[in-house]
Amino acid sequence: MTVKILSAGFLTSVQDLGRLGFRESGVSAGGALDQHGLRVANLLVGNDEADAGLEITLGGFCVRFEDERLVSWCGGDFDVYIGATALPSGHFALVRAGEEVIVNKPRIGCRAWIAISGGIDVPIVLGSRSTDLRAGFGGFNGRALRDRDTVPLGENSARAKGWIDNLHSEKIARVSASHDWVSTAKVDSTLRVVRGSDWNRFGAATHRVLTSELFNVSPDSDRMGARLEGPELKRIEDGDLVSEAVAPGTIQVPPSGKPIVLLGDCQTIGGYPKIAHVITIDLPIAAQLRPGDRMRFREVSLGEAYRLLAERNHDLEQFRVGLQLHAP
Amino acid sequence: MEITPLGDSALVVRVRDISADPDDESLRAVLDALERIKSAQIPGLLELAPAYTTIGVFFDPLQVTSAGADPVAVFDWMVEQIHKAVSRKMKSAKRTPRLIKIPVCYDPEFALDLNEVARHAGLSAKEVIDLHHAAEYRINCVGFTPGFPFLAGLPKKLATPRHVTPRKEIPAGSVAIGGAQTGIYPIKSPGGWNIVGRTPLRLFRPEKEPPSLLRPGDRVRFLSITRSEFEHLEQ
Numbered sequence: 432m433t434v435k436i437l438s439a440g441f442l443t444s445v446q447d448l449g450r451l452g453f454r455e456s457g458v459s460a461g462g463a464l465d466q467h468g469l470r471v472a473n474l475l476v477g478n479d480e481a482d483a484g485l486e487i488t489l490g491g492f493c494v495r496f497e498d499e500r501l502v503s504w505c506g507g508d509f510d511v512y513i514g515a516t517a518l519p520s521g522h523f524a525l526v527r528a529g530e531e532v533i534v535n536k537p538r539i540g541c542r543a544w545i546a547i548s549g550g551i552d553v554p555i556v557l558g559s560r561s562t563d564l565r566a567g568f569g570g571f572n573g574r575a576l577r578d579r580d581t582v583p584l585g586e587n588s589a590r591a592k593g594w595i596d597n598l599h600s601e602k603i604a605r606v607s608a609s610h611d612w613v614s615t616a617k618v619d620s621t622l623r624v625v626r627g628s629d630w631n632r633f634g635a636a637t638h639r640v641l642t643s644e645l646f647n648v649s650p651d652s653d654r655m656g657a658r659l660e661g662p663e664l665k666r667i668e669d670g671d672l673v674s675e676a677v678a679p680g681t682i683q684v685p686p687s688g689k690p691i692v693l694l695g696d697c698q699t700i701g702g703y704p705k706i707a708h709v710i711t712i713d714l715p716i717a718a719q720l721r722p723g724d725r726m727r728f729r730e731v732s733l734g735e736a737y738r739l740l741a742e743r744n745h746d747l748e749q750f751r752v753g754l755q756l757h758a759p
Numbered sequence: 760m761e762i763t764p765l766g767d768s769a770l771v772v773r774v775r776d777i778s779a780d781p782d783d784e785s786l787r788a789v790l791d792a793l794e795r796i797k798s799a800q801i802p803g804l805l806e807l808a809p810a811y812t813t814i815g816v817f818f819d820p821l822q823v824t825s826a827g828a829d830p831v832a833v834f835d836w837m838v839e840q841i842h843k844a845v846s847r848k849m850k851s852a853k854r855t856p857r858l859i860k861i862p863v864c865y866d867p868e869f870a871l872d873l874n875e876v877a878r879h880a881g882l883s884a885k886e887v888i889d890l891h892h893a894a895e896y897r898i899n900c901v902g903f904t905p906g907f908p909f910l911a912g913l914p915k916k917l918a919t920p921r922h923v924t925p926r927k928e929i930p931a932g933s934v935a936i937g938g939a940q941t942g943i944y945p946i947k948s949p950g951g952w953n954i955v956g957r958t959p960l961r962l963f964r965p966e967k968e969p970p971s972l973l974r975p976g977d978r979v980r981f982l983s984i985t986r987s988e989f990e991h992l993e994q
Contacts, residue, residue, distance in 0.1 A: 454808040454817065456971035457902040556965050566905045566946050568965040628763040628771065673779045676808040676815020678769040700810045700902040708766030734831035736767040737820055741830040744821050
């Protein structure tokens with residue numbers, strides 16, 4: 432079975448939890464920029480958490496179904512409709528054959544992730560269904576989706592089938608996920624950071640600027656990174672650095688002094704100083720930064736980053752169990 | 760050996776003093792540490808990113824916690840595991856470096872910056888080509904884009920600064936000089952290096968494992984080929 436893309440919007444690509452194990456070959460992990468959100472959306476529609484979904488950038492998206500499926504989504508402040516029925520984020524609903532799912536332009540935020548029961552069934556390349564847009568492989572023919580593409584779906588799971596039967600009368604299920612997880616776009620968002628190994632190449636005044644002032648998201652931001660404008664971050668010592676590993680969340684400071692927050696498709700190594708890193712739990716918020724947005728950073732300890740991550744994982748574990756209990 | 764956090768889900772191991780052109784012994788030490796970390800089956804370890812004298816280690820903090828680490832001390836626990844892995848009694852594999860021959864066509868249509876490199880070196884274009892393909896190179900690092908090799912061993916005369924404004928698009932296969940290094944762009948990408956030729960070889964093959972033709976430690980020689988040989992090999 433397939434779905435037909437009627438409108439691909441600004442940028443839509445197939446993404447799962449990323450491509451691990453090939454960083455040695457220069458291949459970044461990529462995957463959904465909000466991995467937690469995709470996991471949750473997948474769980475809601477009875478998928479494996481690692482199944483592939485669609486990452487939609489700035490809306491303008493419309494897809495038509497040819498059989499019965501469960502659909503869920505999470506991400507920015509978008510209006511999503513199944514036909515004329517609004518589907519709030521973090522909920523799931525039945526979509527019938529011939530029906531369309533529409534994702535309009537977001538009021539706040541940048542990206543949404545749609546999970547469809549059965550998952551997007553494109554071939555696995557190097558262990559993942561994610562699209563590597565830069566290198567042009569994986570996902571749907573190694574590229575972003577276009578209007579009129581026909582995208583293959585996997586089989587509905589037993590759990591999804593149970594829900595599909597159950598939702599013939601009420602359409603939208605009453606089960607939903609925590610609002611924080613599925614609605615991640617904020618006005619003037621704050622990203623929490625830990626210090627980077629080059630923190631001390633910058634002075635105390637620059638540290639204060641980084642952790643207190645507002646930055647603007649520049650138009651040349653993409654899945655590789657969010658480029659920021661605003662106060663310049665000045666190094667107190669010059670000298671060339673040798674390239675070493677960078678990670679999603681790394682905040683690099685090029686000679687212009689304008690920081691770049693690296694995202695999932697970032698290069699594997701970089702030679703700019705790493706002043707700080709956005710903590711993993713806040714990467715979904717970073718994924719919502721849209722050109723023109725204002726944002727700020729706040730410093731936390733590494734221990735705090737781990738505590739927050741463990742806490743969210745505990746809640747996710749409860750959510751998994753809760754979904755099992757609700758199963759029809 | 761110094762280990763520093765790279766955010767909360769990765770860290771960087773500095774095996775030797777930071778250097779963009781480590782000696783053979785240092786690079787061997789890095790690749791040896793890489794093998795040891797890889798084979799130690801450290802819980803939660805996801806992937807590794809060696810670069811020059813450092814190794815990036817990516818891990819899942821939740822898996823590390825499940826394996827027994829105190830949730831707030833995941834980093835310290837990983838540091839201990841890596842120290843253990845690297846100091847383990849283990850025969851270092853005698854590695855004879857692979858020598859890989861890469862055909863390069865220095866045709867002016869491909870070698871967009873050959874004249875600039877020649878001018879900078881005070882040499883003729885032919886002298887630049889002769890020097891470039893006479894040398895033996897060593898791969899210090901693969902990364903930046905999929906399959907991009909950073910090669911040490913460029914004749915000093917050929918060192919040429921990067922372009923101040925990078926090109927928006929460099930064709931796949933372009934062989935280029937950036938500062939004291941030479942490299943090859945495996946995929947079409949932006950870049951600021953000086954292009955001196957093009958190879959018909961595919962350096963990044965996503966259908967293969969490993970997908971990168973070249974690996975750190977490999978030795979490389981460039982073979983000068985004609986335009987018609989290039990077109991023949993490209994097919």
